[in-house]
Amino acid sequence: DIQLTQSPSFLSASVGDRVTITCRASQGISSYLAWYQQKPGKAPKVLIYAASTLQSGVPSRFSGSGSGTEFTLTISSLQPEDFATYYCQQLDSYPLTFGGGTKVEIK
């Protein structure tokens, strides 16, 4: 099974900050990676797929990069509505797996 390791698991940041979250895969997954945002009590929402493709309707301050085993999600200027938990997911092979999550909180 492919393991995804996200770091950090928790980060505290201010509005306007640039934030970067990393996701490392235990083996190469090409670009078969997606990023999701989840707010408390809500279902996840896809932000990025194919490692770097912005989902329709998602603000351009979100971007994704990487391929193979190392990926990043960047929020260029953190907004109040971005405080949430973020997950990466590999869709290269079954069983599909998610990273452990990164909780972004207000500093």
Next chain:
Amino acid sequence: EVQLVESGGGLVKPGGSLRLSCAASGFTFSSYTMNWVRQAPGKGLEWVSSISSSGAYIYYADSVMGRFTISRDNAKNSLYLQMDSLRAEDTAVYYCAGERRDCNSANCYSIFDYWGQGTLVTVSS
């Protein structure tokens, strides 16, 4: 408007059974691979099972293999998860999720586009 509405969750004793349903509307259900994803209280996301658009291909997480059965009825725009031999560690919110494919000249990429609101399953004596 796309809607996925899960139902069937509740409290069940260890060893018991439960059947979850997911009613879809607002998109071409029969064209989508469908998934179940769960989230234990205060924990992260865990993929549970996938079923292809026709139902021909089915996959399970190791943690539920042999105990859970995914199925679909395209005529009723519905997805199901039969859960048997339930354990305390199956306690979670269960989401159904619709998976779209986006293809370019070289590759096709899957996206969990649509999600339901979730249904809570609690396994406890």
